[in-house]
Amino acid sequence: MRSFSQRLLISVSLLLVLSFGVMVAVLDERFRAVSATALHDLLDAQMVALVTSADPDETGNVVPRLANAESRLATPGSGLYAAVRSGTSQPSWRSPSSEGSLVDFGPPLQPGQREFRYLTDLQGNRIAAVSRGLRWEGDHDVVDDLTFTVATDLAAYNQQLQDFRRGLLGGFGAMTALLLLALAGLLRWALAPLRRLALQIREVEHGGRDQLGDRWPIELRGVVGNLNTLLAGERTRIARYRTTLGNLAHSLKTPLAVLRSTAGGAAGPLVNEQVDRMSAIVEHQLQRAATSGGTSVGRQAVDVLPLGQDLRATLLRVHGYKDFALELAIPAQVQFVGDRNDLTETLGNLMDNAAKWCRAQVRVSAAIARSTDNGSCLLLSVEDDGPGIAPADRTRAMERGARIDEHVPGHGLGLAMVRDMVELYGGSIELSESALGGARVDLRLPGRMR
Numbered sequence: 001m002r003s004f005s006q007r008l009l010i011s012v013s014l015l016l017v018l019s020f021g022v023m024v025a026v027l028d029e030r031f032r033a034v035s036a037t038a039l040h041d042l043l044d045a046q047m048v049a050l051v052t053s054a055d056p057d058e059t060g061n062v063v064p065r066l067a068n069a070e071s072r073l074a075t076p077g078s079g080l081y082a083a084v085r086s087g088t089s090q091p092s093w094r095s096p097s098s099e100g101s102l103v104d105f106g107p108p109l110q111p112g113q114r115e116f117r118y119l120t121d122l123q124g125n126r127i128a129a130v131s132r133g134l135r136w137e138g139d140h141d142v143v144d145d146l147t148f149t150v151a152t153d154l155a156a157y158n159q160q161l162q163d164f165r166r167g168l169l170g171g172f173g174a175m176t177a178l179l180l181l182a183l184a185g186l187l188r189w190a191l192a193p194l195r196r197l198a199l200q201i202r203e204v205e206h207g208g209r210d211q212l213g214d215r216w217p218i219e220l221r222g223v224v225g226n227l228n229t230l231l232a233g234e235r236t237r238i239a240r241y242r243t244t245l246g247n248l249a250h251s252l253k254t255p256l257a258v259l260r261s262t263a264g265g266a267a268g269p270l271v272n273e274q275v276d277r278m279s280a281i282v283e284h285q286l287q288r289a290a291t292s293g294g295t296s297v298g299r300q301a302v303d304v305l306p307l308g309q310d311l312r313a314t315l316l317r318v319h320g321y322k323d324f325a326l327e328l329a330i331p332a333q334v335q336f337v338g339d340r341n342d343l344t345e346t347l348g349n350l351m352d353n354a355a356k357w358c359r360a361q362v363r364v365s366a367a368i369a370r371s372t373d374n375g376s377c378l379l380l381s382v383e384d385d386g387p388g389i390a391p392a393d394r395t396r397a398m399e400r401g402a403r404i405d406e407h408v409p410g411h412g413l414g415l416a417m418v419r420d421m422v423e424l425y426g427g428s429i430e431l432s433e434s435a436l437g438g439a440r441v442d443l444r445l446p447g448r449m450r
Contacts (some may be wrong), residue, residue, distance in 0.1 A: 004194070005187050013180055015211065020172045033162050039157060040116065043130040046150040050082050054148075061086070062146055064138055065095045073097050077155030081105075081127070081346055104129060108147040109133030119151060127151045179434065192218050204231065204446055206337050206375075250287065301335040302343055302449060303379070304366050311348050312364075319355045326355065329365035336378050337446040338425055346418050350382040350441050353415070357386035361436055368449050377427070378447025381435035394431040417442075 054064045062084055073095040080100040083091035083105040090250045091105060104123045109115060111133045119127040129151035136144045165219040193216060203209045211228045260275045308328050316326060347364070354362040362384045371377040389397055398415045418441075422429045427445040434440035 005191050009187055012183055016176060016179060016183075021178055024168055024172055028165060030167075035157060035161060039128055040130070043116075043150050043152060044086060046080070046082070046152075047130055047132055047148060050084075050148055051151055052111045054071075058110055060225065061230060062095075062144070064095075066095075074417075077101050079155065081129075081151040083149045084146055085149070086144055092150075102151060104131065105151065106131055106150045110146075111135040111145055116170050116419065118122075120155070126154045128154055128157075132277055139243065140169065142308045191267050193220055199261070201227075206301065206446075210300075247266070297444050300340070301450070302340045303332070304334045304336055304343070304380075305448070306339070308347065308351075308364055308366075311351050313342070314348075315351055315355050318352075322355070322358075324355065324360050324362060326351070327361070327363045329363060331366065332448045334366045334368055335450050337438050337448060342421050342425075343445075346421050346443070349381065349383070349418050350380075352444075353440075354382050354384040354439070358384035358438060359386055361385045362435065363434075368447055376448050378443065378445045379441075380443040381440060383436055383440040384438040385434070385436040386438035388438045389431055397431060398429070415441075 020421070047209050050064050053066070053444055054062050057063045058192040062086065064082065066074050073082055075097055076099050078097045078284040081102045083098065086092045087108060090308075091345060094105070100117065100122065104119060106115075106117055106119065106129060109131055113133040115131050117129055117131070119129050129149055131147055131149040135145050135147060136146045197212070197216070197220060200209065200212045204212065209230050212224050214223050214224075256275050256279050257378055260272050304326070308330050312326050312328060351362065351364060362382070365381045367379045368376050369379050398419045413450075419429050422443055422445065425445050429444075430442045432440045432442065
C-alpha cells in the first residue's frame with residue numbers, strides 16, 4: 001500500500017466496522033432476550049385469563065368461557081390458541097381458533113408443573129406454547145388434574161425481529177458510511193501539508209522551483225528546513241566544484257602552450273599534435289567531472305529553443321565556408337531539466353559534428369514523451385545529409401578518442417563527451433541513419449513542457 005492516507009483510512013475503517021459489528025451483535029442479542037421475555041409474559045397473561053375464565057359445563061368438563069365472541073381465541077387461524085386437557089393427551093376443550101391450524105398441544109403435565117416449548121402447526125410454522133398443570137376441585141369434592149395450554153404464532157414476533165435487525169443494520173450502515181466519509185475528509189485535510197510537500201519536492205526535482213516554501217506545520221518545519229539547507233548546500237558545492245575545475249583547466253593551458261611554442265625541429269609537428277591531444281583529453285575529463293548530471297539536487301529547467309538558436313548562430317559563423325541550412329524543429333514550450341552548460345556542451349558537440357559532416361542540410365528536433373516511470377523526458381534528435389556512420393562503426397564512434405575518418409580535423413572526443421553526459425543524467429543515446437541520408441543521433445534526457 002503506497003499511500004499513508006490509504007493505510008490509515010483502511011485501518012480505521014476496519015476498526016470502526018469491527019466495533020459497529022460487535023455493537024450490532026450485542027443489541028440484536030439484547031433485543032431477542034427482551035422480545036423472548038415479552039413473549040413469555042404475554043403467554044403467562046393469556047394463561048391467567050384462560051384459567052380464571054374456566055368453569056365446569058353441563059357434562060362436568062372444565063371449559064373456559066370466552067367473554068368476547070370476536071376475540072382471537074374465537075377466530076380460526078388468528079394465531080392465538082388454547083386448550084384444556086384432563087389427564088389424556090387429547091384436549092377436553094380447544095379454542096375455535098385452533099381448528100385447521102393446530103392439533104398437537106403437547107403432553108399433559110402434573111399439577112404444579114410449567115413448561116415452555118415450541119410446537120409446529122399444520123402449515124409447518126413454529127408456535128410458542130406454555131402449558132401449566134393444575135388440580136381442579138369442583139363440586140361434590142370432585143378433583144381433576146388439568147393441563148392448560150396457551151400457544152401463539154411466532155410470525156409477528158419474527159417479523160418484529162426482522163424489522164428491528166433491518167433498522168439496526170441500516171442505521172449502523174448509514175452511520176458507518178457517514179463516519180468514513182467524514183474520516184476521509186478529515187484525513188485529506190490533515191494530510192494536505194504532506195501532499196503539498198511531496199508536490200513541491202517533485203517541482204524541485206523537475207526544476208520548477210529552487211527551494212521549498214516556508215509556511216508549514218510545526219511537525220514539518222524541521223524537515224523542510226533541512227531539505228532547503230541541503231538544496232542550497234548542493235548548489236553551492238557544485239558551483240565551487242566548477243570554479244575549482246575551471247581554475248585547474250586554466251592553470252594547465254599555460255604549460256601546454258609553452259610546450260607547444262618551444263617545440264621545434266623535425267619533432268615539432270609530432271609534439272604539437274600530442275600537445276593538442278593532451279589539451280583535448282584534459283578538457284574532456286574536466287568537462288566530465290564538472291557535469292552536474294543526475295547527482296545534483298534542485299535542477300533548473302532550461303528552455304531548449306533559445307539555446308538552440310544561439311548555437312545555430314554560432315555554428316553558421318564558424319562554418320561560414322560551407323553553404324548549408326541548419327533547421328530547428330523545437331517547440332517553444334520544450335524544456336531540459338538540468339544544467340544549462342551541460343545541454344550547451346552536448347547539443348553544441350552534436351550540432352558541430354553534423355555541420356562538419358553535412359553536405360547541405362542539418363536538422364535539430366525536440367519533443368517531450370512519457371518516460372518509463374510515468375514522468376516525462378526530452379527527446380533530442382540531430383541529423384544531417386552527410387555520409388553517415390556505418391552500423392559496424394556506431395559503437396566505436398562513441399568511444400573516447402575514436403575517429404571514423406582521420407582526414408577530418410578533430411580528436412574523437414565529441415560523441416564520448418555526449419555519451420558521458422547522457423549517462424550521468426540517466427538517459428540514453430542512439431546512433432542511426434537519418435531520413436536526410438546521413439547520421440542521426442537521438443538523445444533521451446530529463447525534460448518537461450513549460
